[in-house]
Amino acid sequence: MPELPEVETVCLALSKILNNSEVSNIEIFRKDLRWTINDNLETDLKEKILKKPYRRGKYILIPTSKEHILLFHLGMSGTIKILSGEYKVFKHDHVKIKIETEDNNFFTIVYNDPRRFGYVDFFHISKIKNHFLLKKLGVEPLGKDFTIQYLQKKMYNKSKCVKNFLMDQSIIAGIGNIYASEILYEANISPLRTVDKLNKEHLKSIITATKFILKKSINAGGTSIRNHLQPDGNLGYFVQKLKVYGKNKSKCNKCNNVIVLININNRSTYYCSNCQR
Template sequence: MPELPEVETITKGLNLKFSGKTCTKIVFHRKDLRYPIPQQTIRSCCLETPILSFKRRAKYILMETQKGSIVFHLGMTGSIHQEVSSVPLRPHTHAVFSFYENKQKKVYLHYVDPRRFGLISAIKGAVTGKEKYFQDLGLEPLEHKNLGKKLMQLGAHKKQAIKKFIMDSKIIVGVGNIYASESLYEARVHPETPAGNLKNKHFIAIGLAIQKILRKAIKDGGTTLKDYVNTDGKPGYFKQKLKVYDREQQPCLTCKQKIVRLVQGGRSTFFCPYCQKEKK
């Protein structure tokens, strides 16, 4: 599933290639994804008006115009591609947006999603943050200087395991399974430790680690394990820098003890039991 670094990478790519261009046509190849696609509303917000910018909120991508915003979510397997043809080049292409590159040449944005857990929708007028997509979202991890302090305030009395806590999008957005494991390793915190058992210094370390890991992943274009590619069709390269995720029984890069895998909430967690001792 694309997480914050992957969605941020895609958003930057879309800004670079499509901001300022005018959408002239939209073709939908199905009526729904996770939810019905409001085709008429999307066209009224988007057609024949310049794209002002692309922005990310959590794992949503907003294509902004003066009339409103088109909202994209990539779900489990979604991707957005720049193409030179309106003809779907990949299976499961569900929408094609046409733009003029110049007076003679067009460029196309293809939305692809094999498992159809993604979303294409629209918001008329200005985005307030109170829309159903955004109203329950938590902290943006890269927008807070004192992220650890804010996490401490939210988690001080919680019995929830710290890994589940930082993966809760109502607490903090964009910290998916890969980045949660990597951040807790960086902070030297055991993933099963109850959030309420941690001290201020641990939350500070976790906040700094989350920001460090996410920024590194964005710099490397995200993490490709299976499906993820950016708008140019290229994979992310942060996989080569993963220190614990998907490294079960391999030696810890710090202490050489074996990395352990456990399951939390149906998701695989990877950690070093020597470097990340549980805080009782």
């Protein structure tokens, strides 16, 4: 589930408690995630001071004052919980980190991931440029490098369909299966259209729609955390106002056509074949 807006929302919530907070304890219950968690996480993270987290694509990065980075990737089913007070370990909790804030409050941060497609890593900041997961990431869709020129360059001589293009993390970092459908609906472009059939106007629409949809969802996530922080501390899931994803057989908001569900690269894809060409 977690795409850019959800990861951004988790980052925002974490940043409220991670601002020169000290790691007082760390427990790892299961190391065999998408990759095996490095042994140094357990030994080296203790007593480190955690600074404000930030996001890169779908990755959460938490710098320490000792020049390290704590990295989380939520995969398909990962969540992060933030809790104050006692916490009883739950099924699929893999990593539990206790922290003490600057003003002496205690919190527990829990990484839970049933399918274990996610990952947790801890490494020296000098390795960030060549980190095997981070080095291949493309531009940030909310950043200034996400331009028509950039897209044109990346599309050159490519034949894949625009939906797969948007979801390619080495081109644009952070868009997943849900938001790819939502963005193309907003841009009135068929997910099946191949990128060599996109003109400048299409690219402009894609950029505008991407920024609009992602920002709107981040705002919704922020609101959801303020108003509906669940008692179990669970973050990363919030009610999204989706217009096409999961809406097959219901009516398109813009015309009287019916939203259809198709399969692209083995992923569910929803669109209006009337509005989206």
